[in-house]
Amino acid sequence: MKRRKMLLVLSVVVMTIFAGHMYAIAATAKNHENLTISAGGGHAMVIREDGSLWAWGINGNGQLGDGQGGDLWHFESLPIRVMDDVIGISAGGAHSLAITGDGSLWAWGWNIFGQVGDGTMVDSFMPTMVLDDVVKASAGDMHSLALRRDGSLWAWGSGLYGRVGYTADEAILNPTKIMDNVVYISAGHFHSMAIRDDGSLWAWGGNGFGQLGDGTLDDRREPVYIMSNVISVSAGENHSLAIQEDGSLWVWGSNEFGQFGDGTHSYFDEFYPYPTRVMENVAAVSAGRFHTIAILADGSVWSWGSNNHGELGIGMEAVFWTFEPAPTKVMDNAASIAAGSGFSLALNPKGEVWGWGFNEFGQLGDGVLEDQVTPVSIIDRTLLPGADRGEAIYAPGTGNYVFIIIGASIFLLLAVMAVVFHLKYSKRVWSFFCRARK
Numbered sequence: 001m002k003r004r005k006m007l008l009v010l011s012v013v014v015m016t017i018f019a020g021h022m023y024a025i026a027a028t029a030k031n032h033e034n035l036t037i038s039a040g041g042g043h044a045m046v047i048r049e050d051g052s053l054w055a056w057g058i059n060g061n062g063q064l065g066d067g068q069g070g071d072l073w074h075f076e077s078l079p080i081r082v083m084d085d086v087i088g089i090s091a092g093g094a095h096s097l098a099i100t101g102d103g104s105l106w107a108w109g110w111n112i113f114g115q116v117g118d119g120t121m122v123d124s125f126m127p128t129m130v131l132d133d134v135v136k137a138s139a140g141d142m143h144s145l146a147l148r149r150d151g152s153l154w155a156w157g158s159g160l161y162g163r164v165g166y167t168a169d170e171a172i173l174n175p176t177k178i179m180d181n182v183v184y185i186s187a188g189h190f191h192s193m194a195i196r197d198d199g200s201l202w203a204w205g206g207n208g209f210g211q212l213g214d215g216t217l218d219d220r221r222e223p224v225y226i227m228s229n230v231i232s233v234s235a236g237e238n239h240s241l242a243i244q245e246d247g248s249l250w251v252w253g254s255n256e257f258g259q260f261g262d263g264t265h266s267y268f269d270e271f272y273p274y275p276t277r278v279m280e281n282v283a284a285v286s287a288g289r290f291h292t293i294a295i296l297a298d299g300s301v302w303s304w305g306s307n308n309h310g311e312l313g314i315g316m317e318a319v320f321w322t323f324e325p326a327p328t329k330v331m332d333n334a335a336s337i338a339a340g341s342g343f344s345l346a347l348n349p350k351g352e353v354w355g356w357g358f359n360e361f362g363q364l365g366d367g368v369l370e371d372q373v374t375p376v377s378i379i380d381r382t383l384l385p386g387a388d389r390g391e392a393i394y395a396p397g398t399g400n401y402v403f404i405i406i407g408a409s410i411f412l413l414l415a416v417m418a419v420v421f422h423l424k425y426s427k428r429v430w431s432f433f434c435r436a437r438k
Helices: 002-029 398-437
Strands: 036-039 043-047 053-058 075-083 086-091 095-100 105-109 124-131 134-139 143-148 153-157 172-179 182-187 191-196 201-205 220-227 230-235 239-244 249-254 271-279 282-287 291-296 301-306 323-331 336-339 343-347 353-357 372-377
Touching: 036 343, 043 086, 043 095, 043 343, 053 086, 075 095, 086 134, 095 134, 095 143, 124 172, 143 172, 143 182, 143 191, 172 191, 182 230, 191 230, 220 239, 230 282, 239 282, 282 336, 291 323, 291 336, 291 343
Parallel strands: 036 086, 036 336, 134 182
Antiparallel strands: 036 043, 043 053, 053 075, 086 095, 095 105, 105 124, 134 143, 143 153, 153 172, 182 191, 191 201, 201 220, 230 239, 239 249, 249 271, 282 291, 291 301, 301 323, 336 343, 343 353, 353 372
């Protein structure tokens, strides 16, 4: 009798643990409201709802922050966990920035121009704290920007073309104050942009393609005024985008690949150095290297520009020198977007992260080293509890959890029935067989 009771108790404990584990997985799959995404030159990052930071893609300069690096061909095609308590991120050309809950800014990756901001020019394979009291950060190709709580803007990294806001071209190895009264920032490939608290937009740095928008092609080593009533801005490689208070989208710079989104494209030596209105009802925008993606007020995602690797996500065959100069719808119901170098990311309100475009080095984080011309799921395949370096837990959608739970329930029911049968009828069955043998 004691033995049977022990078996029964053990069975109940095992079933309770198993059921609890299945419930935890199912609940986690639906709880991603606070995710944040960022796409860089060849890597990407996401913040999960628990504040953990995950990264994937190229890692030759340590830009993933996992302690690896030094091999230019090293990459991770599945997300790996980097650090915790993160509230803000920005992926640059080959370096990364992250803000933790206490306002401290951490940086790692490529550092030949001092873009990490740790006072050296040596690549950093692990996160290093470089500044405190930070509320927003933006990583460019070879420089970095940080906005502190008091509204002051700080910059460091390559000084070429004046992108860090100084007259000299030498590298700035430590964060240095640029201007005050700033509320929003964006670091591009050669230039930088900032919005002040009065809604005015300012820009500085390389301007060979008219990407500053000041009506000239002259580099600016100090911030210059561009336009007013701006609430958001995104600096790409050779073009820039701004959203005004009324939801109108403005663009300037190079339109060689149709990255303006007005249905036209220009020759390589034609530039537009002044803001041009191209779209209405825009809620968010992100400038990639040669393409653009935007979210409209209804949550729909639209893209235009270069499509060499399928970065527009519209199903168009990806071949060299293909582009689409008119906005084309990609998907519905998006909360945020991020355009990288030849690839794109989107996050929906359910917390599902989707990616498309260039994927030769795992930039999409789906574990498949093939370019994708339409959105593929990233977060549900890899970022479940227990996933770690080199380990992927497949769960492509919430519907799969329903089948998992149903299957688990059936299994548990059968297990309970087996235990009950054993406890209640085992003696009778054994007696029957013994009599039959006689």
